[in-house]
Structure formats: C-alpha cells, structure tokens
Amino acid sequence: MSAFEYRTARSLAETLDQLARPGHVPVGGGTDLLVTIDEGLASPDVVLDIRAVPEANGISELADGGVRIGAATRLADVASHVLIRERYPALAQACEQVGTPAIREMATLGGNLMQRPRCWYFRRGIPCHKNGGSSCPAHDGENQYLAVLDGGPCWMVHPSDPAVALVALDAIVEVHGRGGARSIPIATFFVTPRERMDGETVLQQDELIVAIQLGAAAAGGMQQYTKLMQRGAWDFALVSLAAARRVDGEVRLVLGGVAPRPYRVYTSVEEEAMSGGLDEDAIVGLAERALLDAEPLSKNGYKVTLAASLLRDAIRKLAAE
Ligand SMILES: Cc1cc2nc3c(=O)[nH]c(=O)nc-3n(C[C@H](O)[C@H](O)[C@H](O)COP(=O)(O)OP(=O)(O)OC[C@H]3O[C@@H](n4cnc5c(N)ncnc54)[C@H](O)[C@@H]3O)c2cc1C
Structure with missing residues (x-):
C-alpha cells in the first residue's frame, strides 16, 4: 500500500480548495478507497475525510x-x-x-x-x-x-x-x-x-x-428493488431491478448487474407497462423487448434469463396495481 496523508475537512470551501490540488482525493467510509489503494489501483498523496x-x-x-x-x-x-x-x-x-x-x-x-x-x-x-x-x-x-x-x-x-x-x-x-x-x-x-x-x-x-x-x-406510488445474488446475502447483485410506478402513472424499470451503468429499459417498454391491461403473452413480449440488445459473453447468458424473469414479475405487479 502506498503511503498517504489523512486529513479531516471541516467545511465545503476547505474541501474544494484541497481537491483542486493534484493527488488529493475525498474519502467517505473508506471501504472501497482503502482497498483500491491496497490493490495498487489508486495512489493518492492526501486522503480527505469529508464526513x-x-x-x-x-x-x-x-x-x-x-x-x-x-x-x-x-x-x-x-x-x-x-x-x-x-x-x-x-x-x-x-x-x-x-x-x-x-x-x-x-x-x-x-x-x-x-x-x-x-x-x-x-x-x-x-x-x-x-x-x-x-x-x-x-x-x-x-x-x-x-x-x-x-x-x-x-x-x-x-x-x-x-x-x-x-x-x-x-x-x-x-x-x-x-x-x-x-x-x-x-x-x-x-x-x-x-x-x-x-x-x-x-x-x-x-x-x-x-x-x-x-x-x-418520484415519491410514493409503487416502488420495489429486487436483487438476485449467488449467495443468499452479503453479495453483489448478479442482476437487480428497480421498478417504480409513480403517482402520476409513469413507470421506471432499471436493471443493475447487467451493464457498465444502471440500465434503464426502452421508454416504449415502460410506456406499455404503464398502460395496464396486459395479458401474459404481452408481459413476456415486453420483457423480451427490453433485452433485445443483450449480447451475452460465453459464461453470462444466465443474466439475460434472470433479467427477463425480474422484468416479467415487476410488469405483472405493475399491471395489477
Ligand atoms: C464485502 C463487500 C461487499 C459489498 N457488497 C456490496 C453490495 O452488495 N452492493 C453495493 O452497492 N456495494 C457493495 N460493496 C461496496 C460498498 O458498498 C462500497 O465499498 C461503499 O459503498 C463505498 O462507500 P465509502 O463511503 O466507503 O466509499 P470510499 O471508500 O470512502 O470511497 C470510494 C470512492 O469514492 C470517492 N468518494 C467518496 N465520497 C465521495 C464524494 N462525496 N464525492 C466524490 N467522490 C467520493 C473516493 O475518493 C473513492 O474513489 C461491498 C463492499 C465489500 C467490501
């Protein structure tokens, strides 16, 4: 682990002033930053505690x-x-x-x-x-x-x-x-x-x-976050889904664990999920459409299956609300 100086910031102005200097990085709980320093992926000169x-x-x-x-x-x-x-x-x-x-x-x-x-x-x-x-x-x-x-x-x-x-x-x-x-x-x-x-x-x-x-x-309405893991707990998501039907009726469907960033499905899928009155065939079709662009690698095709299953469950629930 490379050596660094640890400092505590007391004000936002002080923090911004320090972060403007090369080699200065903010730290919260340190649960990832310290690991990346240990792994040689980061080598800051000053670690600035912003808590x-x-x-x-x-x-x-x-x-x-x-x-x-x-x-x-x-x-x-x-x-x-x-x-x-x-x-x-x-x-x-x-x-x-x-x-x-x-x-x-x-x-x-x-x-x-x-x-x-x-x-x-x-x-x-x-x-x-x-x-x-x-x-x-x-x-x-x-x-x-x-x-x-x-x-x-x-x-x-x-x-x-x-x-x-x-x-x-x-x-x-x-x-x-x-x-x-x-x-x-x-x-x-x-x-x-x-x-x-x-x-x-x-x-x-x-x-x-x-x-x-x-x-x-975005407050209220129907909201749920579902996470599928390899272990029962204490694990990163293999695939996850945040589903929301807002009070104004708008629907959001966002997948985790499948892309380099949270993956919001096509707006057209959300709009159809919002329209309600969907039968099982329509629900299956919507989940498939949401994943049309999926290009699994040699060992992760199971993620497409899991994502489709989470989407079907969520759309069914949204349709029933
Ligand atoms: C065993 C294990 C299991 C885990 N499982 C999960 C899981 O299931 N789901 C999940 O989401 N995460 C998981 N994590 C990751 C964990 O949630 C992150 O390490 C933690 O959330 C990072 O927060 P922190 O405050 O400790 O960040 P830090 O380690 O303090 O900082 C992380 C990075 O963010 C930067 N940073 C910190 N605060 C700010 C800020 N305010 N503005 C800009 N940059 C900032 C730092 O400079 C650093 O680059 C797991 C970690 C471990 C070790």
Whole structure:
C-alpha cells in the first residue's frame, strides 16, 4: 500500500480548495478507497475525510416536497430514515441490501456511487483496459459476472445497488467543484467504458458529490428493488431491478448487474407497462423487448434469463396495481 496523508475537512470551501490540488482525493467510509489503494489501483498523496462537512451530511426535506441526502450519509442511515422509507422505499431497500451490516455502517452514499468496478482482472492488476492495459482478458476468460448490455471494449458492470434505485427515482446529483456547482440528472451521471476508461462517472478530479436530491414527483406510488445474488446475502447483485410506478402513472424499470451503468429499459417498454391491461403473452413480449440488445459473453447468458424473469414479475405487479 502506498503511503498517504489523512486529513479531516471541516467545511465545503476547505474541501474544494484541497481537491483542486493534484493527488488529493475525498474519502467517505473508506471501504472501497482503502482497498483500491491496497490493490495498487489508486495512489493518492492526501486522503480527505469529508464526513464532517456540514453540507454533505444528513437527510432533510426540501421546500418542494422532495428530499436531500448528504453524500456523506451512511447507507445504514439512508435505509432506516423515515422520509426515505415512506417516500422512496426502493432506495431504502437497495441500501439495506448492500454488502454486510458492517459495510452499511461505514459506507457513505457518495462513496457507494463512486466505487470502482469489481471485475477480478481489473482488481487483481491483470492488464486490462481499466488499469492501463490494452485489452479485456475477461472477454474470453472468467466473464460470468460481467455485462450483457452496453459492453465493450471493457465489460465491467457497475456494482452499486443504490445507483439502480436512484436512476429509477430520477435523482439529481449535486456536485461542487472549483468551477462552481452543477446539478446532474443521475441518468447522465454514469458513463460507459466507451466514453471514459479511468472512471465510471462524469465527475472530474476536483469535484465532490455533496448531496443527492430526490424530487416530489418520484415519491410514493409503487416502488420495489429486487436483487438476485449467488449467495443468499452479503453479495453483489448478479442482476437487480428497480421498478417504480409513480403517482402520476409513469413507470421506471432499471436493471443493475447487467451493464457498465444502471440500465434503464426502452421508454416504449415502460410506456406499455404503464398502460395496464396486459395479458401474459404481452408481459413476456415486453420483457423480451427490453433485452433485445443483450449480447451475452460465453459464461453470462444466465443474466439475460434472470433479467427477463425480474422484468416479467415487476410488469405483472405493475399491471395489477
Ligand atoms: C464485502 C463487500 C461487499 C459489498 N457488497 C456490496 C453490495 O452488495 N452492493 C453495493 O452497492 N456495494 C457493495 N460493496 C461496496 C460498498 O458498498 C462500497 O465499498 C461503499 O459503498 C463505498 O462507500 P465509502 O463511503 O466507503 O466509499 P470510499 O471508500 O470512502 O470511497 C470510494 C470512492 O469514492 C470517492 N468518494 C467518496 N465520497 C465521495 C464524494 N462525496 N464525492 C466524490 N467522490 C467520493 C473516493 O475518493 C473513492 O474513489 C461491498 C463492499 C465489500 C467490501
């Protein structure tokens, strides 16, 4: 593990000032950053603990009826908060299915969205596109946990459960940096390896996620986050699905574990799922259409089967509401 200095930031201004310097990175719970340093995937000079920054802390109600979650809020606190459980249950369910209780007590929401991919090759320093190599050894190798949609030239999947729920809830990522603040719709926050290889989001090195905002329009209705794992618990998703029917009737269907970013299905599939009155053939057809672009690798075709099954169950439930 390379040596680094640990500092605690007390204000947002101080944090942004420090992040503007080369080699300075933010840390939340450290449950991924410290591992990536240990694995030689990151070598910061200064690790800046942002958990005492007031703007990045706590869960509060917004004037328009939405909710703001500070990026340094721990996943366990997001999962148990009354506003989240009542208004955004899909997010509460996603947070309470992350890893182990110990991880949820340490990990922050911002850090969870920024965690690096779990692909064995990348993590173990076997040369690959993401760690400085020029090919993807997983493509013809151990690819059972990798992408079936939006893959290539790297087939990583984004490991975050909360990210999938947040896309279904049309969340806004509140980002601050040297150049000012920007509000990024979460659907455009994550990028594929085609767009960027040295990270999985549009965030720049000097920028910080300060909060996640959830709008009033996404509150309530029918929401659920379903996660399929190889082990019964304490595991990353093989495939997951966040499904929501908002109070205004709009439907969101977002898959996790299948692509380099949370994968929202075609709007036309969501619109038909919203129209109701679907018989079983129509439901099966919609799930198939949602996965038309799937291109499984040699060992992960099972993910298409799992995703279709989750979609059918969710569409059936939406149709019955
Ligand atoms: C055994 C195990 C099982 C796991 N299972 C799951 C699972 O099932 N589902 C799941 O979703 N995750 C899972 N994880 C991953 C875990 O959730 C993440 O490690 C954790 O959420 C990261 O949060 P953190 O606050 O510790 O991030 P850190 O380790 O502190 O930071 C991670 C990255 O984010 C950056 N960062 C931190 N905060 C910010 C911010 N506010 N703005 C910008 N950048 C920031 C850091 O610089 C670093 O690059 C698992 C991890 C382990 C070890």
